[in-house]
Amino acid sequence: MKQTKRSLFVCQNCGQENAKWLGRCPSCNSWNSFVEEIRTKTKESKRSSSIATQPVLLSKVPLIDKLRQPTRIKELDQVLGGGIVPGSIILIGGEPGIGKSTLTMQIANNITEEKDKSVLYVSGEESIEQIKLRSERLAVKNENIYLLAENELENILAQIDAIKPSLVIIDSIQAIYSDNLSSSPGSVGQVRECTAEILRRIKREQDVRPSVIIIGHITKFGAIAGPKTLEHIVDVVLYFEGDKFQQYRVLRATKNRFGSTQEIGIFEMSDSGLVGVDSPSLLFISHARAKTTTKTVGSVVIPTIEGTRPILLEVQALAAPSYFNYPQRVTTGLDIRRLAMLLCVLERHCGMNIGNHDIFLNTSGGLKITEPGGDLGVACAIASTYRNKPIASGIAIVGEVSLSGEIRPVVQMKNRINECAKMGFNQIIGPDYTMKKEIKGKANIKTIGITTVSEALEVLGIR
Ligand SMILES: Nc1ncnc2c1ncn2[C@@H]1O[C@H](COP(=O)(O)OP(=O)(O)OP(=O)(O)O)[C@@H](O)[C@H]1O
Numbered sequence: 001m002k003q004t005k006r007s008l009f010v011c012q013n014c015g016q017e018n019a020k021w022l023g024r025c026p027s028c029n030s031w032n033s034f035v036e037e038i039r040t041k042t043k044e045s046k047r048s049s050s051i052a053t054q055p056v057l058l059s060k061v062p063l064i065d066k067l068r069q070p071t072r073i074k075e076l077d078q079v080l081g082g083g084i085v086p087g088s089i090i091l092i093g094g095e096p097g098i099g100k101s102t103l104t105m106q107i108a109n110n111i112t113e114e115k116d117k118s119v120l121y122v123s124g125e126e127s128i129e130q131i132k133l134r135s136e137r138l139a140v141k142n143e144n145i146y147l148l149a150e151n152e153l154e155n156i157l158a159q160i161d162a163i164k165p166s167l168v169i170i171d172s173i174q175a176i177y178s179d180n181l182s183s184s185p186g187s188v189g190q191v192r193e194c195t196a197e198i199l200r201r202i203k204r205e206q207d208v209r210p211s212v213i214i215i216g217h218i219t220k221f222g223a224i225a226g227p228k229t230l231e232h233i234v235d236v237v238l239y240f241e242g243d244k245f246q247q248y249r250v251l252r253a254t255k256n257r258f259g260s261t262q263e264i265g266i267f268e269m270s271d272s273g274l275v276g277v278d279s280p281s282l283l284f285i286s287h288a289r290a291k292t293t294t295k296t297v298g299s300v301v302i303p304t305i306e307g308t309r310p311i312l313l314e315v316q317a318l319a320a321p322s323y324f325n326y327p328q329r330v331t332t333g334l335d336i337r338r339l340a341m342l343l344c345v346l347e348r349h350c351g352m353n354i355g356n357h358d359i360f361l362n363t364s365g366g367l368k369i370t371e372p373g374g375d376l377g378v379a380c381a382i383a384s385t386y387r388n389k390p391i392a393s394g395i396a397i398v399g400e401v402s403l404s405g406e407i408r409p410v411v412q413m414k415n416r417i418n419e420c421a422k423m424g425f426n427q428i429i430g431p432d433y434t435m436k437k438e439i440k441g442k443a444n445i446k447t448i449g450i451t452t453v454s455e456a457l458e459v460l461g462i463r
């Protein structure tokens with residue numbers, strides 16, 4: 001074996017490589033992000049064909065989907081697509097203190113409920129005593145959870161070989177380093193190489209491969225620290241989101257080789273750990289919003305869809321004449337360009353002289369409206385505050401608004417109607433076409449089909 005060494009400069013933000021140091025990365029434009037790394041290239045002798053892997057007939061490959069390991073955390077299983085696939089690598093990223101270590105400890109506890117399963121929890125950040133403290137809080141009782149406070153990759157791999165656990169948890173990948181690389185722990189090169197080495201290690205195993213959960217820190221821009229290539233290496237990428245100061249947390253998959261990326265999991269942080277939220281709509285609308293008799297101006301409840309799950313959320317709008325040359329447009333939870341489009345529709349098709357007004361728009365709990373089905377609700381909330389006329393309580397509004405002011409159909413109308421009925425709403429206003437299709441058998445909620453924005457405003461009495 002022949003070894004050659006060469007020095008490279010790597011951008012710690014995006015992974016761009018260069019032979020010389022640069023002040024500004026030409027790829028991601030970040031300043032002072034290049035760090036020197038020494039790469040050792042090993043030229044191996046050509047492998048003989050006898051040890052190379054052989055092709056296998058697709059029909060002869062055993063199906064591993066049946067072997068999926070449910071984590072018994074309902075919300076997580078839903079996001080994963082049924083459970084952890086054996087031999088897969090899952091990357092979990094999230095803000096500091098959001099609950100990554102808590103969630104993984106709860107997974108470890110649930111997996112080891114089964115007799116022959118064991119978990120190796122590697123922490124590069126906390127001492128064994130600190131992990132024990134957390135496990136007490138989470139009431140972890142099961143045996144077969146091995147704790148390892150270690151930072152060196154080679155030692156961790158040796159322990160995986162010795163213990164042969166069904167699941168390995170690495171908390172966090174930024175704290176792990178390989179002795180074979182000269183760069184410091186947490187640098188792009190270390191993070192990438194350590195992940196790749198773990199992948200090589202578990203794919204080497206022939207029969208029962210351990211699954212791996214890797215915790216990754218995120219950068220100040222919200223991406224997992226380390227280059228995008230890290231997300232290519234792993235099978236599943238999960239982001240843990242939510243405000244640290246609010247109780248609920250949202251788990252979202254941005255990549256899933258074994259399931260949909262549309263599903264989200266909603267948790268509440270309690271002193272006994274993360275608890276799945278069964279009825280998320282209750283979190284995002286003010287309490288008993290449906291039944292309240294006090295009418296609020298500029299507030300609308302929208303039945304949105306996250307994956308296959310309907311969630312009711314409340315938007316609040318506030319409009320007032322502007323005293324500046326450029327009226328302000330401030331939104332939380334809605335794309336500002338979508339707002340501009342809706343304002344233009346209200347101005348052109350509904351006769352509202354709204355261009356000289358400051359507009360503020362909020363969604364409840366900071367949840368984002370990611371689908372166009374929220375358009376009509378937002379437009380009605382703005383019209384309500386502009387006209388200073390309240391919208392009657394118990395009404396939910398849904399529909400996509402086109403540039404001509406017409407209402408386009410939305411998907412999964414049946415789910416939305418059912419959720420509104422379940423939460424005590426007595427009327428739902430939505431696209432005429434989908435309403436007619438789904439109207440059968442919905443006796444406990446009145447469905448009103450409309451075709452244009454002005455028709456919706458007419459029905460609401462805020463035209
Ligand atoms: N006794 C408690 N009661 C309620 N919540 C608690 C309690 N102790 C800790 N927490 C919550 O757990 C969170 C910390 O969880 P955890 O350590 O799992 O976060 P983390 O994402 O692993 O953080 P880091 O990135 O720092 O490792 C705290 O922010 C807090 O919200």
Ligand SMILES: [Mg+2]
Pocket residue numbers: 100101102171
């Ligand atoms: Mg942690």
